[in-house]
Ligand SMILES: CC(=O)[C@@H](O)[C@H](O)COP(=O)(O)O
């Protein structure tokens with residue numbers, strides 16, 4: 203079974219556009235879990251454009267109340283602190299999520315758009331990865347489907363990789379003649395990760411159109427989906443959107 207981890211960033215983005223707590227991020231996270239999502243993902247960024255440190259604390263408590271549910275916190279361990287954002291590591295070590303997905307985003311990026319360059323960052327990531335593992339937090343690294351880089355992910359101690367699916371989603375959206383080659387590269391990366399003993403997650407711009415093929419990726423364990431699922435929820439309601447993604451992942 204491929205786990206669906208719903209990313210709540212965009213619900214927080216709407217909330218932040220007014221004073222107050224509407225929409226209530228925790229209440230919508232509860233709806234996702236009660237509908238059957240296997241996890242919640244958040245990506246607190248230093249500028250707090252959407253997820254705030256308090257959301258991470260509140261959602262950690264929410265997920266702790268659901269048996270078998272995983273909480274996944276994403277971010278760049280080298281970004282921040284900024285204002286009352288304490289930095290990723292203090293926040294993660296305080297809230298102890300099940301998984302921390304390290305992502306190499308700079309503060310001025312609109313969204314995540316590339317995986318790690320471990321030739322450059324591997325040595326400084328290694329102690330951070332060890333610190334997370336010592337805290338019993340599974341570590342996933344946001345990666346492009348590059349076999350050499352994925353080998354380095356194993357060397358620096360990652361438990362899993364998260365394949366960056368943005369280019370795959372773009373190839374589907376554009377009906378590119380390169381789509382088969384792009385998907386084959388992801389399959390090769392997944393097979394390589396599996397031979398190294400790395401778990402396989404995936405995410406970014408996955409949706410109900412491109413997920414039916416991507417779910418066939420060998421060894422895929424978890425997808426984290428937020429942007430498209432939130433847009434789908436505008437049309438069909440959040441519970442129906444979560445059910446639609448769960449049905450898609452189970453091949454229905
Ligand atoms: C790492 C990744 O691809 C997404 O999880 C990321 O959280 C998207 O961030 P925004 O929601 O800020 O675009």
Ligand SMILES: NCC(=O)COP(=O)(O)O
Nearest residue numbers: 405406407426427428429
């Ligand atoms: N790691 C991917 C994620 O959490 C959500 O990405 P998106 O579906 O918002 O593009």
